[in-house]
Every structure is written in C-alpha cells, then in structure tokens.
Amino acid sequence: MPLTVSQNLKHGLVGAELPVLDMTGPETKTLDPQVFGELTGDDEAIKSVGDRDELFARERKGWVGFVEWENYPEKKAAAHKILTSQTFPPNPEFQLGPIPATNPLLPGNRWEMWHHEVGGELTQIPDDSWTLVLKEKHPDMLHLLQFPYNREPPKRLVTDKVVTPDSLHLVRNHGCIPIIDKEDFSFVMDGLVKTPQSFTLGDLMDESRFPRVEKLATIQCSGMRRIEQILKYPGQGDEVPQAPWAEGAIGTATWVGLSLKKVIKACGGLVDGAGHLEFYGADTYFKDDHVMNYLVGVLWSKVKANEVLLAWEMNGEALPRIHVYPLRVVVLGYIGARNSGDACQSAIMSPWTKQAVIQNGKIRCKGWAYSGGGRWPEHIELSMDGGFNWYIVWLENLSEKRKWSWRTWEYDLPCNVEGWVEIVVRCWDNSLNTQPSEVRTSWNWGLHVTSSCHRISIYSLNKSRPVTKARLDEFE
Ligand SMILES: Nc1nc2c(c(=O)[nH]1)N[C@H]1C(S)=C(S)[C@@H](COP(=O)(O)O)O[C@H]1N2
Numbered sequence: 001m002p003l004t005v006s007q008n009l010k011h012g013l014v015g016a017e018l019p020v021l022d023m024t025g026p027e028t029k030t031l032d033p034q035v036f037g038e039l040t041g042d043d044e045a046i047k048s049v050g051d052r053d054e055l056f057a058r059e060r061k062g063w064v065g066f067v068e069w070e071n072y073p074e075k076k077a078a079a080h081k082i083l084t085s086q087t088f089p090p091n092p093e094f095q096l097g098p099i100p101a102t103n104p105l106l107p108g109n110r111w112e113m114w115h116h117e118v119g120g121e122l123t124q125i126p127d128d129s130w131t132l133v134l135k136e137k138h139p140d141m142l143h144l145l146q147f148p149y150n151r152e153p154p155k156r157l158v159t160d161k162v163v164t165p166d167s168l169h170l171v172r173n174h175g176c177i178p179i180i181d182k183e184d185f186s187f188v189m190d191g192l193v194k195t196p197q198s199f200t201l202g203d204l205m206d207e208s209r210f211p212r213v214e215k216l217a218t219i220q221c222s223g224m225r226r227i228e229q230i231l232k233y234p235g236q237g238d239e240v241p242q243a244p245w246a247e248g249a250i251g252t253a254t255w256v257g258l259s260l261k262k263v264i265k266a267c268g269g270l271v272d273g274a275g276h277l278e279f280y281g282a283d284t285y286f287k288d289d290h291v292m293n294y295l296v297g298v299l300w301s302k303v304k305a306n307e308v309l310l311a312w313e314m315n316g317e318a319l320p321r322i323h324v325y326p327l328r329v330v331v332l333g334y335i336g337a338r339n340s341g342d343a344c345q346s347a348i349m350s351p352w353t354k355q356a357v358i359q360n361g362k363i364r365c366k367g368w369a370y371s372g373g374g375r376w377p378e379h380i381e382l383s384m385d386g387g388f389n390w391y392i393v394w395l396e397n398l399s400e401k402r403k404w405s406w407r408t409w410e411y412d413l414p415c416n417v418e419g420w421v422e423i424v425v426r427c428w429d430n431s432l433n434t435q436p437s438e439v440r441t442s443w444n445w446g447l448h449v450t451s452s453c454h455r456i457s458i459y460s461l462n463k464s465r466p467v468t469k470a471r472l473d474e475f476e
C-alpha cells in the first residue's frame with residue numbers, strides 16, 4: 001500500500017516535536033514514540049488452523065470483502081486462534097509523541113496486518129478500500145487514519161456549504177469498505193420481529209409498499225475535536241490510536257430512503273418485550289484478538305418515532321461506496337456511532353488558531369453549531385476575551401434553523417485590542433443546553449464528544465490604530 005502523500009497538514013494544530021524521555025534506567029534515554037515494530041509471524045500456527053481461503057471465503061455473490069462472522073462461531077474461533085498465535089507490534093503511542101505532519105497522519109498498520117493475517121476474503125480489502133478513497137474523496141481531505149479509513153475536510157471547506165458535498169463528508173470507518181453489488185444486495189430482518197423476512201433494495205424502493213422519506217441531517221462523529229484532548233493532556237485516554245479528529249468530523253446531507261419502522265411493520269411488528277434493534281455491518285471489526293461484524297444498536301422508541309432511516313441516496317445520488325453503498329442506517333440526531341444523545345457543539349472554522357489577523361476593529365469569524373436529539377442551535381455567542389464577555393451572533397448571520405441539522409454562522413467580532421486574543425464560541429440550543437467552558441470538563445477515557453467551548457488564539461493587529469497602520473505600511 002503506498003503510504004504517505006506527504007503534505008503540510010493544515011490541521012491548524014501541531015503536536016510537540018519532542019521525543020519521550022525514559023528515566024527508568026541509570027541514564028535518561030530519548031525514545032522515538034512513532035517507531036513501529038515488525039510482525040513476528042508464525043506460519044506453522046496459521047497452517048494448523050486450516051486453509052484461510054476456504055475458512056474465510058467470499059460469503060455471498062457480489063459481496064467483496066465481506067465475511068459473515070456472527071452466525072459462525074467456528075470461524076470466529078479460527079480467526080481468534082490466528083490472531084493470538086502471531087506477535088503484532090505494539091501500538092505506536094502517538095498521544096505521547098508528535099502527531100506526524102504526513103497525510104495520512106496515521107497509517108493504521110496493525111489493522112492492515114490483522115486483515116492480512118486472517119486472510120481469505122480480508123486479504124485484499126484494505127488496498128481496495130484505499131483505492132476507493134482516492135476515487136471518491138476530495139483531494140484536499142485530511143486523512144487521519146489510512147486504514148480503517150478516517151478523514152475530515154480541511155478547515156476552510158468544513159462550513160463552505162450548508163449541505164456538505166459527498167466528497168467532503170466526514171468518513172469514520174471501523175473496518176474495510178466492502179464492495180457490494182446493488183443487484184446482489186439484501187438483508188434479513190429477524191430476531192424479535194413476528195415474521196422474519198428478507199428485503200432487497202427493490203423491495204425497499206417500491207413506493208407502493210413503503211413511503212419514501214427525505215431528510216436533511218447532520219452526522220457528527222463522537223470523536224469530534226478529540227485532538228484538543230490529545231494535545232492538552234497527552235497520554236490520558238485510550239491508547240489505541242484513534243483518529244485524532246479536529247472540528248471537521250461532521251457533515252450534513254440530504255438522505256433519501258424510508259423509515260425503518262415501516263419495514264418492521266412489514267414483518268408483523270416486534271414481539272412483546274422487544275426493546276432494541278441491532279444493525280450488523282458488512283465490515284469486519286477487530287477487538288482484543290476477536291473478530292466481529294461492526295455492530296450497533298438503537299432503542300425501539302427511536303425507531304418508533306420514525307427517526308431511524310434506511311437510506312440509499314445521499315444528496316441526490318446513490319450512496320458513495322465509502323458511505324455504505326448500497327444501503328445505510330441514518331439515525332437522526334444521534335452521534336455517528338449512534339449510542340447516545342448528541343451534545344450541544346460549536347466550532348470556529350475561520351480564523352485558525354495561531355493565525356495573525358490584520359483587522360479594522362472587527363474580526364470576521366466563521367463556524368458551525370449543532371445540537372443533537374432533534375434540538376437546534378438557538379443562539380450562538382462569541383467572546384474575544386477568553387469567555388468573559390459574550391456577543392450574540394445576529395440571527396440573520398445563521399443558516400436556516402432545522403430540526404436535524406447544524407447551523408453555519410458568520411460574525412464580525414468587535415476587537416480593539418492587539419496581541420494574542422483568545423476567541424471562544426459557544427452555542428445554546430432550544431432547550432437551553434450549552435457547552436462546558438474547558439476541554440478538561442468533557443474528558444473521558446475514549447476521548448469522545450469533546451463538547452466544551454471551542455477556543456482559538458489569534459494574533460490581532462488592529463489597523464484602525466494609527467500606530468499599527470504606520471507599522472504595517474512600513475512593512476509593505
Ligand atoms: N458499517 C459501518 N457503519 C458505521 C461505521 C462503521 O465503521 N461501519 N461507523 C459509524 C460511525 S462511528 C460514524 S461517525 C458514522 C460515520 O458515517 P460516514 O463515515 O458515512 O460519514 O458511521 C457509523 N456507521
């Protein structure tokens with residue numbers, strides 16, 4: 001796999017460029033935390049498990065890269081045996097060291113190795129997935145993790161449009177991108193439904209059976225803004241390298257599909273006492289030497305409220321492969337991974353932190369705000385003194401208010417002072433939820449939902465002051 005398109009990462013934040021000091025011995029040693037070790041393979045152990053091409057063969061016609069795990073405990077056991085018989089290099093702990101200035105930032109070698117070692121249908125799919133990325137995604141994307149693929153748009157493009165073009169929509173993969181033919185696609189609805197049934201895409205698109213639904217909805221990954229936690233409190237959090245997201249782990253699209261509730265009705269409804277729905281993805285997820293299909297769930301009450309869609313169209317076109325073609329679940333108002341309510345959020349996308357700004361008493365600021373659970377940003381406030389005094393962004397400077405999507409905003413923030421200025425944004429939603437003040441307040445082990453007020457430091461040069469004007473003129 002070609003590794004890095006080296007590029008100056010316009011992430012706006014750069015990690016410390018210092019090595020780790022190891023003081024456990026008599027002498028202090030410096031460690032390069034990015035060193036990635038080698039796999040110590042044990043071919044004999046793999047052979048003893050059996051023929052991987054047979055064990056993990058293509059499950060279904062037209063489904064490239066898909067291995068079904070959940071109905072086959074013996075396959076899971078075989079994969080587990082392989083994974084535990086090989087010695088994989090430890091994770092490079094990027095949280096303790098510099099975040100590399102490459103694009104992709106992190107290669108995800110271990111995930112790739114796991115796929116290769118399990119083999120069979122999983123051998124080729126990491127390479128195929130990267131080929132799809134290059135085909136379907138905007139060339140300026142910040143690739144945070146090459147495999148599984150994770151990326152966000154560069155800051156200048158995040159709020160460029162209220163509806164995010166597909167090629168700029170965030171991607172958060174936990175595994176490969178399976179390549180599935182539309183004609184060969186179907187899924188089974190079983191478990192606690194009264195009459196288990198299988199559905200093809202044609203069935204779902206048949207408007208005489210199911211009414212079609214169109215929704216504008218924002219998807220936000222719960223890893224959003226994790227980089228602020230990583231840079232401020234390195235090493236405090238899950239050491240498994242996770243995508244070091246900035247403020248672009250969010251995207252808004254028009255989704256077309258149908259309400260999942262209608263499909264359940266077509267199966268005669270749920271049996272008494274059923275409370276949750278589980279969705280099985282076609283991608284393989286690795287956790288602690290075990291394999292599984294990517295699996296998530298939502299409450300029946302959420303489905304019952306018609307807030308869970310099965311979608312096949314994104315912004316007027318078939319879903320891109322990278323966004324779970326040919327059919328995906330869209331859970332309105334929940335975090336991308338769908339397991340909790342969203343949090344009231346906002347971020348400044350222009351200027352960037354550490355940027356010098358020449359201005360005439362006002363700093364032109366741009367950004368977005370979002371709240372989950374069907375709530376919307378009611379007002380957005382900006383501060384130029386670290387969060388002491390606040391200005392309310394004019395209503396006419398906010399994009400339209402909608403139930404399931406973000407609002408973008410622009411504001412000329414009054415600022416007379418010069419030198420380093422801390423600009424802060426915070427959002428209030430229609431239930432009067434707001435954001436905690438400091439990054440640390442929203443710390444948690446997985447570094448999820450960093451919903452604190454977004455803070456940037458800029459260097460202000462106020463040209464309306466004669467002295468500064470004279471100085472700047474001199475430069476010219
Ligand atoms: N099959 C599958 N579905 C998935 C995921 C995944 O890895 N595999 N990631 C989830 C997470 S954590 C997020 S944030 C969203 C991101 O959707 P997108 O990548 O299409 O923007 O997809 C969710 N659904």
Ligand SMILES: [Mo]
Pocket residue numbers: 172220221222223335336337
């Ligand atoms: Mo996510």
